[in-house]
Amino acid sequence: MSVEPNPGIVALSPYVGGDATLAADDALTLVRMMSNENPYGCSEAVKHAFRDMSSHFEVYPSSSHGPLRQAIGEVHGLSPDRIVCGNGSDNLIHMIAQAYLQPGDEVLYTKHGFLVYPIATQASGGVPIPVEETADFHPDFHALLKSVTPKTKIVFLANPNNPTGTYTSYADLLAFREKLRSDILLVVDSAYAEYVEAADYDAGVRLADAFDNVVMIRTFSKAYGLAGLRLGWGYAAPDIVQTLEKTREPFNLNIVAQVCGEVAVRDQAFVTLSRQNNTRVRTWLAGELEKRGYSVVPSEANFLLWHVGPGAKEMYDHLCHHSVYIRRVKAYHLPDHLRITIGTQAQCQRFLDVLSLKKQ
Ligand SMILES: Cc1ncc(COP(=O)(O)O)c(C=O)c1O
Structure with a gap:
């Protein structure tokens, strides 16, 4: 006879986070915009x-x-x-x-x-x-x-x-x-x-x-x-x-x-700086995506929910292939969307450059 966990635990699908092994060591080539972390580090x-x-x-x-x-x-x-x-x-x-x-x-x-x-x-x-x-x-x-x-x-x-x-x-x-x-x-x-x-x-x-x-x-x-x-x-x-x-x-x-x-x-000065940078880059990135014909959900946070359409998985794979990591949100019942954490302006520019390499 095996030891049975409580029924709620048996039915659980564990939370799958962004891959922490995609560390910042590789910062020159790797863009980490998948876990809503602060791209400016800490105070x-x-x-x-x-x-x-x-x-x-x-x-x-x-x-x-x-x-x-x-x-x-x-x-x-x-x-x-x-x-x-x-x-x-x-x-x-x-x-x-x-x-x-x-x-x-x-x-x-x-x-x-x-x-x-x-x-x-x-x-x-x-x-x-x-x-x-x-x-x-x-x-x-x-x-x-x-x-x-x-x-x-x-x-x-x-x-x-x-x-x-x-x-x-x-x-x-x-x-x-x-x-x-x-x-x-x-x-x-x-x-x-x-x-x-x-x-x-x-x-x-x-x-x-x-x-x-x-x-x-x-x-x-x-x-x-x-x-x-x-x-x-x-x-x-x-x-x-x-x-x-x-x-x-x-x-x-x-x-x-x-x-x-x-x-x-x-150190609330650091928090203020993080907020100001986030708002500036988020507004710019949303505008750039809209210029390219995409829609994003208006956001007050440090990420954007991006409507890609049925090709969301393909887009995600394309970005990963070029070391730009954002987040799939299929587990949130949003298979046609991807979530982009607002990185630095340079990281977001890299994301846009890789996006433009994608053949329609
Ligand atoms: C809405 C919300 N609540 C809570 C958390 C958990 O944050 P933490 O456990 O790192 O404090 C997150 C993390 O992404 C979140 O998005």
Whole structure:
């Protein structure tokens, strides 16, 4: 007789990320625009902090993340007691699912929503329910509300969403929360918040302040350029934070991530520069693709969802063949699209040059 894993795990298809072995060592020839990483690296202050770190790796890291939560709180004007840190925001998504789901509980997310939501849901015995979006790739709040059943427990919404790049205004999110049953947890995943320029956007702080059934989650993997360190944080009402603290592994953040995260969050000049560069290059690249007859979905994030058509796989192969790596989004039910992370202007120019080599 074999040992059976829980049924949710048996049914899971594991998340497949961009290939990390396509490292930047080959930077001259290789264009890495597939994982929504920061093409400008990270803050110089973080690099210094890393070099200056004592090498006492025999000592356990802080399990309370006190100085890091303090720094995040100071920079964002939030109480550190309402902050919980994760080994990447993926870790927080799993912690939320583990803490709140019982077998059979339903979890709503948008059809083209981030793939870790259904994975974390199933791993905790929940039932993921993808909900259709509007034709322009926004959450369809009417459809989401119609999909609510007595078993609904969590709604995951990425804002902006990956891989569409679309965002929801604070007013629309507020209206949705008000109509949603109060025993349903709304998770606002703002992994790309630092890139957003739209004036009517709120990353989730206002909503988490106004409701005790909202969690905002954030990451250092994108605008901070620290994907390799694995660091995310959440902000919610004290009850939720205390619940998540119960499921959190005590040493889920290593020493390097904690020290570097603290320095990174205090260097908002780096984040501003990343946002400005991203907006400039994204606007230019979208224009260049449109000049070539393609459409892209308007994006507030550090990537563009590019409509290629039935030849998307062939286009992807052509780009890979020339060492330009972007992302297929077939797993997101978007077989005719490709997702392009906004690289530096030079990387995006290389992408366009390779694109023009493609025979129609
Ligand atoms: C919407 C969204 N949420 C969360 C994550 C996870 O980020 P991390 O675990 O690196 O913090 C990603 C990563 O791509 C994402 O796109």
